Amino acid sequence: MDRRGFVTSGMAAGLAGFTGASGAIGTFLDRAPGFARGKTLANGDIRLSSNENPLGVSPAARQAIIDAIVDSNRYGGRRQEVLDELARFLGVKTENLTLGFGSTEILQVCTQAFQGPNTPLIMAEPTFEDVMDYQDTMPFEVHTVPLTADLQHDVGRMRELSKKRPSVVYFCNPNNPTGTITNSADIDAWIAEAPETTVFLMDEAYLEYVTDDRYWHALKWIEQKPNVVVIRTFSKIFAMAGLRLGYAVTHPTTAVRLNEHVIQNSPNVLAGAAAVASLRDEGIVERSIKVNEEAKSIVIQTLDELGLDHVPTNANFLMHRINGDLRTYRNRMADAGLLVGRDFPPMLDHNRLSFGLPDEMDRWASTIKDFRKKGWV
Numbered sequence: 001m002d003r004r005g006f007v008t009s010g011m012a013a014g015l016a017g018f019t020g021a022s023g024a025i026g027t028f029l030d031r032a033p034g035f036a037r038g039k040t041l042a043n044g045d046i047r048l049s050s051n052e053n054p055l056g057v058s059p060a061a062r063q064a065i066i067d068a069i070v071d072s073n074r075y076g077g078r079r080q081e082v083l084d085e086l087a088r089f090l091g092v093k094t095e096n097l098t099l100g101f102g103s104t105e106i107l108q109v110c111t112q113a114f115q116g117p118n119t120p121l122i123m124a125e126p127t128f129e130d131v132m133d134y135q136d137t138m139p140f141e142v143h144t145v146p147l148t149a150d151l152q153h154d155v156g157r158m159r160e161l162s163k164k165r166p167s168v169v170y171f172c173n174p175n176n177p178t179g180t181i182t183n184s185a186d187i188d189a190w191i192a193e194a195p196e197t198t199v200f201l202m203d204e205a206y207l208e209y210v211t212d213d214r215y216w217h218a219l220k221w222i223e224q225k226p227n228v229v230v231i232r233t234f235s236k237i238f239a240m241a242g243l244r245l246g247y248a249v250t251h252p253t254t255a256v257r258l259n260e261h262v263i264q265n266s267p268n269v270l271a272g273a274a275a276v277a278s279l280r281d282e283g284i285v286e287r288s289i290k291v292n293e294e295a296k297s298i299v300i301q302t303l304d305e306l307g308l309d310h311v312p313t314n315a316n317f318l319m320h321r322i323n324g325d326l327r328t329y330r331n332r333m334a335d336a337g338l339l340v341g342r343d344f345p346p347m348l349d350h351n352r353l354s355f356g357l358p359d360e361m362d363r364w365a366s367t368i369k370d371f372r373k374k375g376w377v
């Protein structure tokens, strides 16, 4: 199976022929039945700062949500149907699954289930910070390990740290905020030899966007390794961030443990309806990837034209230099109606830009070119 087919469990058939030719996306969207783009913010600003999917939920999910509204007075969000569809989509069993209020809930319950005063968390810096924030309510040590020069997780150093005692290791792969991948072979070599007291949280929020062949997902471990938790979300590729649905894929014994911690009766009625429809919509993964590729190529071309360095990305965002003060740059972009990035120490000389729709990225491109004329970037 080719890499993309492998990554998306066969849902992205036909992708191989995608060229990302500029202009193709308009026609493509025009042909998508029932397609309506995701909304910009109420004041007309364009948000390019939260790694959302700008397409909006799929037409099928939109209709399913409308149809499900009348069920909103009842408990029960088609939980079993969601589990069945998700298991089918991933090629796993329902016993392997834990549903959460976004993958954020999964990360939170992983800290509850595995973390403790004698079990430190080992994670990269910079990476998605959420998991270490639960330290505020439940004391555990956090060891941060800087990314390597090519912005991969420093697998060797993280591994050394884990040798001292039971540990929880967080891998964000692809990594947010850098968009870079860490070689899956290096991670696999560690997982294969690690004791069960080293728990691996494999956050794969952006896996469908990966184009680098050195990356593959971690699902193959779940049957043999109860200490591997694969964490995924409906927020990105399925454009359901506001509906809040994420999940863990694990060994059945780990799923039992995690399910004891999650809020019962997930998902809610509307998220459940949207999830079932999205999982049955065979084009949605392909559409999201296509739009992302188109937006990405506009951004890369613009940055290259301006000579602004950027980090090779495998996600729906990238980091780039701006030649100047980051806050001033963001404020100026906000004045132009474009919300871009936030601080990601220690990379304070880079801005993280999330990809919007191609026409939104055209607007960003003309704005940053204008900044160059003014000597601002």
Ligand SMILES: Cc1ncc(COP(=O)(O)O)c(C=O)c1O
Binding pocket: 050, 051, 101, 102, 103, 104, 105, 128, 172, 176, 203, 205, 232, 233, 234, 235, 241, 244, 245, 246
């Ligand atoms: C790497 C990563 N993991 C998890 C999340 C949380 O996503 P959600 O709670 O919407 O599933 C995000 C959100 O941006 C993220 O970037």
